[in-house]
Amino acid sequence: MTSNSAPKMTASRVNVFYGDKQAIRDVSIDVRQEDVTAFIGPSGCGKSTFLRTLNRMNDTIAGARVEGDIRLDGEDIYARAMDVVQLRARVGMVFQKPNPFPKSIFENVAYGPRIHGLARSKADLAQIVERSLVRAGLWGEVKDRLHDSGTALSGGQQQRLCIARAIAVDPEVILMDEPCSALDPIATARIEELIHELRGRYAIVIVTHNMQQAARVSQRTAFFHLGQLVEYGDTSDIFTNPREERTKDYITGRYG
Amino acid sequence: MNSAPPSPAAPVRTPTDWQSPAMQRRIRHRYAAERRFRWLGLGAVSLSAAFLVFLLATMIGQGANGFLETRIALPIDLRAAKVDVPPARLAGPGGDLALAGAGLEGAVDAAANAAFPQQGGAAVLSDGAWLRVRDAVKRDPSLLSRPATIDVPVATDIDVALKGDGTPESEAIVSALRPRLSKGLNLSFFSGADATDPTRAGIWGALKGSLFTMLVTLALAFPVGVLSALYLEEYAPRNRWTDLIEVSINNLAAVPSIIFGLLGLAVFLNTFHMPRSAALVGGLTLALMTMPVIVIAGRNAIKGVPPSIRDAARGLGASPIQVVFHHVLPLALPGILTGTIIGMARALGETAPLLMIGMRAFIAAPPDKLTDPATALPVQIFLWSDEVAKGFVEKTSAAIIVLLAFLLAMNGIAIYLRNRFETRW
Structure with missing residues (x-):
């Protein structure tokens, strides 16, 4: 585990543009290995956009441009020498809507290790799949039907399958983009529990529009508004004693 | 803050009378429109079914x-x-x-x-x-x-x-x-080729010619069409050149087939001096015609693959080519195959371009190689329907039945493949 002094990821003075429109203004943030970091803010504030710069998913959007400096363990991820495919294996992602591949549960989890050559043998691969499903808290529910389609699972199970799929390539950071927004409260509670269990093993960054969720799962919270980082600090401080008026207004429900 | 209380000055609305004659009339109109539409649809389907039955009955009656x-x-x-x-x-x-x-x-x-x-x-x-x-x-x-x-x-x-x-x-x-x-x-009908005497004329020569032609067409049009569609959808930058290519391909799909025949004549025979009347040249010419159809159908099928699947694969660190070949192509394949069926069925029935490249010659022996002189089923039907001898009338109908059977077999295989690759998500 890295110490507090060396953050897992650092972003400094990041600007993101979609064509002429500036989506992110001058954001600097550190992500610590041992914490769950939550990004909160009203719709359209740029929190998802910023999250996607951390594993360069914005590269695939035509006209998107990122300025500034983002480092993973001190390595510039926008440097020419950085291989984007490998970066995305090291910085995994879970999306807003569960998006399992239309393949079997086993194949969903095995896909990542397979393309990166992480398994030495068939048995090894099966072990990786099992370990990932266990960590995602899904093993007990699916161990008898690993070869059924992943899309036949319930929404909450699909989202945990997507988490298992991300874990299977053994990433260092997991980015979660509103992972519970398409789920019911019970499935949401299950995912939140899972985030607690995964904390420490992976640096986790979660975007959420649900402030209670941010308060429940995270240790650090960043509040975004209109593309700017308004306030960033310990979750307990942000929710009990915000420094900025805008943060206070948002947290108390004055806008959002 | 966001919902102001109703102002006291607002006029009081009378409650809606759901039983009023005007309401009843509206309901009756709605039901009548529904019924009319259903009858029209049923009529259209019956009419096309009747035409199909008439065609098949005539063909089988005469062709048997x-x-x-x-x-x-x-x-x-x-x-x-x-x-x-x-x-x-x-x-x-x-x-x-x-x-x-x-x-x-x-x-x-x-x-x-x-x-x-x-x-x-x-x-x-x-x-x-x-x-x-x-x-x-x-x-x-x-x-x-x-x-x-x-x-x-x-x-x-x-x-x-x-x-x-x-x-x-x-x-x-x-x-x-x-x-x-x-x-x-008449077993020799299934083993022989064209002849001047109708009792000796057989369909095998034309069937084999069609088979060879279709193989060449498929081998060329399918990979080129699918790869073009993939490139245009997944890789090509969105700019004026891409738009120009897209418009050209759409227009190419609508070009009359005889023009493709002339193109084949000018390019393959006159410029490259390929053999006249050969299934190879016929297949190349028909591939030019089929490819745009496959490209258009392929692009639509690729567009239909949900972007979330691409995100999922990219988020795991799949390279662009892995995203395309592991996820996009398998999911788009059923749609691509549907387009291929349509394109190949059209190519199989095409006569005009084959006439232009000399596949209308009287060929008395089935082709053994792609470069042998050959004819194709629709051309054979065209040739026989032009014959004076009465015996050729029933041969023409029999050849049409063989052509339809070939078409059904080809489509059957494609539909079987499509259903095998069909996946739900």
């Missing part, structure tokens, strides 16, 4: 006779006719030549002249009758040493008369010979 031939029992004594070939030579590849050299054709004609002199003798038999005797001898060499009766096909006018469409003279011959005549399945 094309698969049959009339045979006559011909008494023949080959020992008396001095046709003598040692049994050892019969079995080998030179057997046909040995029998021809021994005067088998003349012996068959002589036997016919002796058996039914009043009815025209050898003129009663089909030109190919002696070939049937030859095959019988090769199966059973003892026929060379004893008198026997062999069923051989009759001439086309007798055949047509027996099937009910003859001239008075041929009708008279038929009634005189009736006890000797029989009907049977």
